[in-house]
Amino acid sequence: MAFHYPNGRRFVPQAMEEKKSPLKKISYSNRGKTLEDDLNETNQYYLAHGIAVIHKKPTPIQIVDVHYPKRSAAVIKEAYFKQASTTDYNGVYKGKYIDFEAKETKNSSSFPLKNFHDHQIEHMKHIIQHDGIAFVIIRFSAMDDIYLMSSEQLSFYWKRMKEGGRKSITLQEVESSSRKITLGFQPRIDYIKVVDSLISENF
């Protein structure tokens, strides 16, 4: 279910709001906010409050052609999106290496595994081998329900698919094998709280 604040408007920190165009400024709900937007705000909150330093990596691009006009900035004239070989987010929390991927689905009964790639599953396995903390944050956008699933659990479902099993994780499976993240005021998606409980249980 969607989560609404008293006046129906979600809080946006001043600094962030100013960066946006005046048109976007008058949005009064969370509709259209992507998981990425919410995570970026959360990470800014963590950084500003000295909780963690976690950033989204830039989108990997294959640059083919760049023009260098006189007296102005270089312009990329031809480039293509590349598939990421790692996950999108990483950083440090209490000295520990944190690494995760975030994906959302419009599907309301299961989470399609096609949202991930072999490279990413492989990458997360490497992180675990080196005592880092790796997980995925998945969002069912229809209900605005967000879960944190450990990379070990995701690997289990990935392997099942590779062995001919189902190509998605059912909502029931997600519920039983990951932690739901309660949506908050600020930070919006307080995933570090869940990471904390994972650390105290497993490390």
Add this chain to the structure above:
Amino acid sequence: MAFHYPNGRRFVPQAMEEKKSPLKKISYSNRGKTLEDDLNETNQYYLAHGIAVIHKKPTPIQIVDVHYPKRSAAVIKEAYFKQASTTDYNGVYKGKYIDFEAKETKNSSSFPLKNFHDHQIEHMKHIIQHDGIAFVIIRFSAMDDIYLMSSEQLSFYWKRMKEGGRKSITLQEVESSSRKITLGFQPRIDYIKVVDSLISENF
């Protein structure tokens, strides 16, 4: 001083060599190899040998215009290079968060501080506050000498510049305030060895 192998040719792992064009395949020296190339090879070596998982982040790009031709991949038609808000490399080593920037200069008597940005110095300070390991790898390309300098040391020189002091770090200062990385066969730039000694001294 430049470092040469018996036959004057540096070792290139098979898998990497195959990716290159036939023209590049017959290069017999390290001339033209950038610090980035050497670090990417080193990181691949670390990954393949289970030593560490460290990746270079993609170059941050501001995308302005994308075309979606029928039956082929999306083409970015207009984009610009953005200044990075973090450092270029990060990852995990023995559970610890590793973060660094790598820069080279053609200058042979000092290292210009204009190679770094306020954002990056700030970012590295945050990493240290969260018990991560942050440093810079700097290369004097004229001599092919490579040093690892802690972010604390770099901050010292940065502050000196901000207070009106010199805009570079002299070679003597670099020599006395950082560790020289001995260039090797494989891995090429074994910086993790230096990180190891930093960890055993400070943590």
